[in-house]
Amino acid sequence: MTAPVIEVEDVWVRLRGHTVLEEVNVAVYPDDFYAIIGPNGGGKTTLLKVILGLLRPTRGTVRILGETGGAARRKIGYVPQFRTFDFEYPITVQEMVLSGRLGHITRIPRRYDEEDHTRAQEALETMGIAGLADRQIRNLSGGEQQRAIIARALVGDPKVLLLDEPTVYVDAPTAAQFYHILDWLRRQMAIVLVTHDIGVIPEHVTRVACLNRRLYTHDTNEITPDMIEAAYHCPVDLIAHGIPHRVFSEHVEEE
Numbered sequence: 001m002t003a004p005v006i007e008v009e010d011v012w013v014r015l016r017g018h019t020v021l022e023e024v025n026v027a028v029y030p031d032d033f034y035a036i037i038g039p040n041g042g043g044k045t046t047l048l049k050v051i052l053g054l055l056r057p058t059r060g061t062v063r064i065l066g067e068t069g070g071a072a073r074r075k076i077g078y079v080p081q082f083r084t085f086d087f088e089y090p091i092t093v094q095e096m097v098l099s100g101r102l103g104h105i106t107r108i109p110r111r112y113d114e115e116d117h118t119r120a121q122e123a124l125e126t127m128g129i130a131g132l133a134d135r136q137i138r139n140l141s142g143g144e145q146q147r148a149i150i151a152r153a154l155v156g157d158p159k160v161l162l163l164d165e166p167t168v169y170v171d172a173p174t175a176a177q178f179y180h181i182l183d184w185l186r187r188q189m190a191i192v193l194v195t196h197d198i199g200v201i202p203e204h205v206t207r208v209a210c211l212n213r214r215l216y217t218h219d220t221n222e223i224t225p226d227m228i229e230a231a232y233h234c235p236v237d238l239i240a241h242g243i244p245h246r247v248f249s250e251h252v253e254e255e
């Protein structure tokens with residue numbers, strides 16, 4: 001059997017006295033398009049931070065390509081939530097994409113070399129924005145900015161791409177285009193997507209998990225009533241009509 005790209009084993013995270021992740025186990029394989037859904041505050045971003053090595057779990061291990069050290073983490077491409085970017089910052093698309101190489105430069109002084117520029121050019125072409133290279137990011141449309149952010153995550157030649165709610169601020173046609181790009185990218189790398197957009201799951205995703213402190217999954221792309229009840233603590237009859245957490249009429253208090 002192929003080895004996992006990401007292995008999360010018995011991970012617990014406690015922050016300021018609260019258990020945010022509890023006994024989380026998940027393995028992501030090279031041909032996976034893995035979606036993680038769950039209510040606000042359920043721990044999705046925290047899990048991504050643990051996988052990226054930005055947050056040390058209270059307990060448990062994370063292996064990237066079989067290694068626990070930092071070097072393998074360079075094989076992860078990360079697309080943070082849109083709101084974490086300052087699009088008013090005066091920087092061109094090319095400069096922004098190139099900045100994704102910084103973590104890969106070990107020489108001093110940390111200057112970009114020819115390979116960095118070649119990789120940036122390839123990533124711009126992959127995302128179909130080579131023609132925008134000299135434009136300021138603040139002058140791009142939301143969809144173009146989104147492509148630039150993904151290009152930045154691709155310059156390190158990742159084996160897995162982690163995306164945190166990438167379609168929150170884009171319109172439906174742009175989101176559809178975006179999933180088309182992901183379908184194409186997943187031929188080259190595993191994809192882990194944190195999303196509230198459950199409508200895309202049957203069509204694009206190979207496996208889905210619900211995260212609310214604990215992770216609930218059947219290792220398929222089916223969202224089952226028991227997973228939703230466990231993660232959202234809600235009745236499930238309205239699930240098909242939208243984002244579960246917003247549409248349910250009744251809530252059972254968390255124990």
Ligand SMILES: Nc1ncnc2c1ncn2[C@@H]1O[C@H](COP(=O)(O)OP(=O)(O)OP(=O)(O)O)[C@@H](O)[C@H]1O
Pocket residue numbers: 015016020038039040041042043044045046047
């Ligand atoms: N640095 C921190 N210190 C204390 N608590 C934190 C910290 N970071 C996150 N938390 C808490 O951990 C919980 C999980 O947060 P997290 O951002 O991982 O959730 P999420 O599932 O990504 O939520 P959303 O869907 O709203 O983005 C929340 O209750 C949050 O308040």
